[in-house]
Amino acid sequence: MRSFDVVIVGTGGIAGVHAGDYARLGGRAKVVAAVEVDADRLRGFSEKFEIPRTYSSLEQMLASEDPDVIDLCTPPGLHRDQALACLADSRTVLCEKPPALSLIELDDIAAAGGSFATISQHRFGSGAVNLRRMLAAGDLGRPMTAVCHTLWYRPDDYFRVPWRGKWELEGGGPTMGHGIHQMDLMLSILGPWREVVATAARQARPTATEDLSCAIVTFENGAMATVVNSLLSPRETSYLRFDFEHATVELEHLYGYQDKSWRITADPDRTQAWQAMPAGVSSGHSAQFAAVFDALEAKAPPPVTLPDARMTLELIAAIYASAFTGRSVRRGEIGPRSPFYQRMDGSGAPWERA
Structure with a gap:
């Protein structure tokens, strides 16, 4: 090499x-x-x-x-x-x-x-690779529902860095800059999303952006996921849960996972198959660098290609669009004529207008 x-x-x-x-x-x-x-x-x-x-x-x-x-x-x-x-x-x-x-x-x-x-980088750890393999092979059955929570904590001092908390410099709050890690991993497993309905708020932090968002995402395969992105959570965790027809697979970590961060709940044959798969690669950047x-x-x-990245960025834009307009948003709906195509806050966050 x-x-x-x-x-x-x-x-x-x-x-x-x-x-x-x-x-x-x-x-x-x-x-x-x-x-x-x-x-x-x-x-x-x-x-x-x-x-x-x-x-x-x-x-x-x-x-x-x-x-x-x-x-x-x-x-x-x-x-x-x-x-x-x-x-x-x-x-x-x-x-x-x-x-x-x-x-x-x-x-x-x-x-x-x-x-x-x-x-x-979270796409490249052993757990994520193995989950995609088992799902593609049909071993887990159809995906039914999922949980994607980025519950982090950032104090006011965090936003003294000039570019943080500003739409024109950071692009958004935890939906854009923090939850993107887990949402991207979720999309790499469940595939294309179809529709989202969401809400967002600026609860406590001295920012122009949100510090909390919540969404319900429907996927093209029929699965539904609840997504929470927070900077207000003193007990920090990053939690994903995937419920398939024949198994529940969970991941809990903070900023990076190892094999022990994953858990499967299934019958003995599927559990044994999961445990027998290749292991030992964490979600650090080294795995993606090697793949590049x-x-x-x-x-x-x-990897990760522009279409992959756009799928994730479009979901983020749709969460903001739904939260700020009060209606559901479908994939492909945010085009050049939409203010949310130009900026993640579109025509302005509700608290800015207020």
């Missing part, structure tokens, strides 16, 4: 996670450069992870480097323009989620063509 040269753009907290996981791939990847506007942070980051070259702007890096992958670890409000610049330079882009602030921004990226993938490099080596599109 060949080694891939990676450039990391942005050196905040998530960039450190990425750099550490690249280092754990046994030489499969080498971070050859980093980009950051804050000189002190850039210096500390490059020293910590032994990154040989640094740049203060994306433009400088593109003019000097020839990387295999550019990894965007910047705030969401920068993703669209940075992705377009990289794609115009014929680079493979790996982008943290959310990949864009809105559907129009994501469609702009898609229209540019090229190789673009979104970080959705495997795809590039095979000259295939790296």
Whole structure:
């Protein structure tokens, strides 16, 4: 297997996670450069992870480097323009989620063509892979209902970072920036959604965005899921439950899962089949990075593709649209004429209008 040269753009907290996981791939990847506007942070980051070259702007890096992958670890409000610049330079882009602030921004990226993938690391752990295999094989029966809860806690101080809690910079509250992890995993298992009805509120946090949303999602296969995204929950948990005809499969963790985070309730044969499946891969970024490099080596599109990411982003837009208009929203309904295609808050959140 060949080694891939990676450039990391942005050196905040998530960039450190990425750099550490690249280092754990046994030489499969080498971070050859980093980009950051804050000189002190850039210096500390490059020293910590032994990154040989640094740049203060994306433009400088593109003019000097020839990387295999550019990894965007910047705030969401920068993703669209940075992705377009990289794609115009014929680079493979790996982008943290959310990949864009809105559907129009994501469609702009898609229209540019090229190789673009979104970080959705929870899709790649052993438990998620095994669940999709058993479901595809028909071992679990038809999916009936699901629970998808992101119950996290963020104090007021969390929002002192300038881009947090603002529609024009973060794109939304917990529905967009936090619950996206679990909702994306849910969609990777249950498939395309059909319709959503939702509500959202700003209960306590000093933000322009919501700090709580609740939704009921109906899928094309007939399954129904309840979805809660919260930043108001002192006992934090990320909880998914899938009830199939012949089994219940549950996942409870916080920011990342291991095999022990999963539980199946089923007859002995199905339980034994679950326990016999390949194991040992957590939901850390390393698993997705390895899958990206495997795809590039095979000259295939790296996962997670733009259509995959759009399915998730469209569900988020529909949750906001339903919550702010008071009606159900169907997949495909939010088009260029909808204000929710342009911005996640559409024509404005109810509390803003009030």
